[in-house]
Amino acid sequence: MANVKFDNITFRYGTNTVLENFSLEVESGTIVCLVGPSGCGKTTLVRALLGLNKPETGSITVGDRVLFDAKKRVNVPAEKRNIGIVFQDYAVWPHMTVLENVSYPLKKQRRPKDEIRQRAMKALEQVHMTEYANHLPNQLSGGQQQRVAIARALVIDSDLLVMDEPITNLDAKLREEMLLEIRMIQKRLNATILYITHDQQSALQLCDKMAIMEQDGTLCQYGTDEEIILRPANRFTFEFIGVSNFLPLEKEGDSLFLNCGEKIPYPLEVPEEAANGGYEIGVRPNDIVFDSQSPLKAKVDSRVFLGSEYNYFLSLGQKQIRVQQSMLDARTTGVANEGETVGIRFLNTRCYPAKKGGASA
Numbered sequence: 001m002a003n004v005k006f007d008n009i010t011f012r013y014g015t016n017t018v019l020e021n022f023s024l025e026v027e028s029g030t031i032v033c034l035v036g037p038s039g040c041g042k043t044t045l046v047r048a049l050l051g052l053n054k055p056e057t058g059s060i061t062v063g064d065r066v067l068f069d070a071k072k073r074v075n076v077p078a079e080k081r082n083i084g085i086v087f088q089d090y091a092v093w094p095h096m097t098v099l100e101n102v103s104y105p106l107k108k109q110r111r112p113k114d115e116i117r118q119r120a121m122k123a124l125e126q127v128h129m130t131e132y133a134n135h136l137p138n139q140l141s142g143g144q145q146q147r148v149a150i151a152r153a154l155v156i157d158s159d160l161l162v163m164d165e166p167i168t169n170l171d172a173k174l175r176e177e178m179l180l181e182i183r184m185i186q187k188r189l190n191a192t193i194l195y196i197t198h199d200q201q202s203a204l205q206l207c208d209k210m211a212i213m214e215q216d217g218t219l220c221q222y223g224t225d226e227e228i229i230l231r232p233a234n235r236f237t238f239e240f241i242g243v244s245n246f247l248p249l250e251k252e253g254d255s256l257f258l259n260c261g262e263k264i265p266y267p268l269e270v271p272e273e274a275a276n277g278g279y280e281i282g283v284r285p286n287d288i289v290f291d292s293q294s295p296l297k298a299k300v301d302s303r304v305f306l307g308s309e310y311n312y313f314l315s316l317g318q319k320q321i322r323v324q325q326s327m328l329d330a331r332t333t334g335v336a337n338e339g340e341t342v343g344i345r346f347l348n349t350r351c352y353p354a355k356k357g358g359a360s361a
């Protein structure tokens with residue numbers, strides 16, 4: 001399959017600028033999740049890729065095919081773009097057999113009967129579903145239905161698969177199953193998949209890389225999930241991906257303190273720019289560890305066992321913070337009990353200028 005390149009795309013609905021000089025390249029044979037809050041412009045970008053809307057500026061190429069180029073006045077019609085789509089509201093049709101479902105796009109193209117059957121069977125083979133060719137969708141598991149939807153997207157020999165929130169309406173177990181299915185098919189076919197979601201958890205499970213869009217339609221970070229979690233480009237990424245605690249950092253005299261309803265001396269070094277306060281300390285729940293030697297003390301409000309970790313709410317002064325403790329840590333340092341006062345230590349802290357209106361936990 002092919003790589004995808006968006007170059008300097010600008011798109012407006014009337015006076016509402018949704019995308020401005022947006023650029024992104026998806027490497028061939030990878031799954032890239034485009035993640036961002038509702039309304040940031042994900043669907044608008046995908047519609048431009050599919051040829052369903054026309055940007056004002058920029059170009060879109062898939063492999064060596066230019067699908068759109070504003071300057072050169074290239075705009076390949078949607079039906080000729082050769083992009084397979086799996087949408088949330090584009091599920092398999094219940095009244096058609098698996099083979100009929102997969103054959104449908106070719107029937108619409110009025111291909112000869114023999115060719116349709118042969119290509120549909122090949123697409124079913126690619127997703128390991130040939131033996132179900134004559135089944136109806138309600139005789140299949142959710143994961144198998146998803147494979148049929150993917151086969152239907154593959155049957156047109158697509159250069160690229162676009163999946164727009166394909167699993168949003170499903171229950172948690174089925175979602176997990178489908179993400180595995182998608183990953184396995186992608187690996188087997190070395191497919192290029194652009195996967196659109198506002199669910200950062202599925203993005204983390206699925207992708208090779210994530211493209212994080214901010215509310216205003218800008219691309220704020222593009223990288224592997226590890227890069228994004230461990231080295232977030234800015235506060236937006238830090239806050240949007242994963243769970244975070246924020247604590248206001250202020251200065252009085254020569255000392256820095258956390259303003260948590262009461263002034264709690266801050267024991268760690270801070271970057272130079274934060275040395276005068278007016279910042280917030282960001283720390284992930286799994287980067288807070290129990291340490292009886294630490295001068296930072298908090299009270300345990302609640303503890304919940306989640307199967308593979310403990311989840312705590314602690315009061316640090318008047319502020320509630322969240323802490324996650326792995327089973328390994330629980331075995332080595334022991335669990336903390338409700339009502340107990342514990343020492344806590346922050347690892348991997350970040351400092352961001354305080355938001356107007358104060359910090360959030």
Ligand SMILES: Nc1ncnc2c1ncn2[C@@H]1O[C@H](COP(=O)(O)OP(=O)(O)OP(=O)(O)O)[C@@H](O)[C@H]1O
Nearest residue numbers: 013016018036037038039040041042043044045198
């Ligand atoms: N047909 C339209 N006419 C006018 N404005 C629109 C239209 N479609 C979307 N918008 C606006 O464009 C912006 C981007 O919308 P878009 O659907 O691309 O966001 P999204 O990131 O896909 O959101 P979601 O995750 O909720 O699907 C929003 O402000 C939206 O209100």
